[in-house]
Amino acid sequence: MTTPRALTDLPFHRYLEDTDEVPGPSSDHEVAHYRGTDFSDVRADGARLTECAFSDTTFGASRWRGARFNDVWFQGSQLVGTDLAESQWLDTEFVTCALAGTATFDVTMNRVVFHGCKLVSVNLREARLDDVTFSHCVLRDVDFAGAGLRRVSFPGSELLGVHLDQAVMDGVDVRGAGELDLRTGRGSLKGLTITHAQLAELAPLFAAALEITVTD
Template sequence: MHTPAPRDMPSLPFAHRLEPFTAELERDEVYEWLHIDGRDFDDADGGMTRFSECALSSVTFTGGRFRRARLDTVWLDNVRTVGSDLAETSWLDAEWRSSLLAGTQLHGSQMRRTVFHHCKFDSVNLRAAQLRDVTFVDCLLRDVDFAGASLTDVSFPGTALDRVDLTGATLTRVDLREATALGITSGIEALKGATITTLQLFDLAPALAHHIGLTVKDG
């Protein structure tokens, strides 16, 4: 599977159209061709907003409500979301680089053709989310909840899964072969729609045996 390479902002096809954004974010607005750089947003309310062909760099969102926001063709570099509500957001052709999502609510969100490069997910809620054509490259997913989520054509090259919950998730053509760790705490049965390596199968064997009630004793 082809792993997309990260892009710098000047290489974006819409880079020449970007204008600096210095105002505050507001609900139900349309933001196009904006570059948001070096900003801190505390408890911002950006629900129902739409971002199209925008770039965000060195931006921190602490708290805040962005439910049902729509982000089409958005590039994010060194962005931090801490305790932010991004539930039911829609992501299309988005690229994240070197970013942190901590305590972030993304349940019910939809992501398509989205890639994460060198990002850290810590205690992120992705319950009932829909991910299609999503790639996690060299990321860390710790305490991430995919319960009830749908993952289609998703891959994890160079990414470590640590205490990930897949309870009730549906996996279709999910490629885990290049993941560096498969720490799955719940929902091991959801892996029936995934592809793994033989070595990964050995690592997962205790959890799989426990799931089917298989007792393994030597001697």
């Protein structure tokens, strides 16, 4: 199980510079540290951020469509109503962050880790997630419909009303999840690894997906 990194653990920590420079459309930013910054009114479509850190930042209804985040670290940040659709994430880490009503459809995530985060009503439809870990997170009404999930795990997390309609999964492991409440359509659970106890819990879901009536 991965351990969340502190700011000083980042390999690029010594090069970080505190900045108030707000990203704009198609702008480039490297080794920037945003501390307590409010991005609520920012429009940064297509921005590129490399080896950057965000500490206790607020994103609000800002727009980052098609932005690219490469080796970026977030801690204690609030992404509420934020538009991140079609963005790309590589080697990114979220620590104790909150995402609510976030538009993240059509995003691409590679080697991304969420530690102790809360995700509520996050739209990940048609997203592509590879090697993504949700560690000790709460996912409530998160929508993975039509998404491609490969080597995704949820150790110590709670999945509450998570939607997997027509998701394509390969090596998705929920055995470490503390609570498992899935909403899905026919055939969407192929590629999912669960425990025997979880199999019993999900029996009604399987019956509904196969249109089986269970009665005494």
